[in-house]
Amino acid sequence: MPWDRVCAEAHLEELATRHDIQLIWTDKPECAYSRHRIVWIRKPYSPESYLGALHELGHVVSPRARKHEARWDRGRNKVVEYDDELLMEAAAWAWAAWHMLPELADTIPARTWKLVGGYLSGYIAQVRDQHIG
Numbered sequence: 001m002p003w004d005r006v007c008a009e010a011h012l013e014e015l016a017t018r019h020d021i022q023l024i025w026t027d028k029p030e031c032a033y034s035r036h037r038i039v040w041i042r043k044p045y046s047p048e049s050y051l052g053a054l055h056e057l058g059h060v061v062s063p064r065a066r067k068h069e070a071r072w073d074r075g076r077n078k079v080v081e082y083d084d085e086l087l088m089e090a091a092a093w094a095w096a097a098w099h100m101l102p103e104l105a106d107t108i109p110a111r112t113w114k115l116v117g118g119y120l121s122g123y124i125a126q127v128r129d130q131h132i133g
């Protein structure tokens with residue numbers, strides 16, 4: 001099955017509705033505001049953007065991926081450390097991987113998964129630098 005943008009877009013809207021998330025389409029960098037359950041995501045023009053959009057939804061839906069809880073609700077009274085950040089990013093990617101439509105998963109090329117691996121290794125490098133520095 002070739003890449004199906006309409007199908008991917010409908011799936012993102014359905015997930016947002018199911019999880020009570022306000023979805024705002026944007027052309028700017030994507031982000032999630034988990035405290036208020038709002039995501040700004042790009043239309044899924046490609047498998048990459050679909051996966052990126054799922055990742056942002058994951059930041060709201062997955063308890064382990066919610067940054068605001070780590071930053072404020074745990075009562076640590078400080079900005080999260082890189083290892084927390086790494087775990088939250090990994091949790092958001094894991095949520096994305098688990099919640100993509102199976103029929104679209106087959107259209108995601110290996111290079112897209114390598115991109116995800118690249119993001120995660122970037123966070124690991126930050127954790128390393130933090131512990132060395």
Ligand SMILES: [Zn+2]
Binds near residue numbers: 055089092
């Ligand atoms: Zn993220």
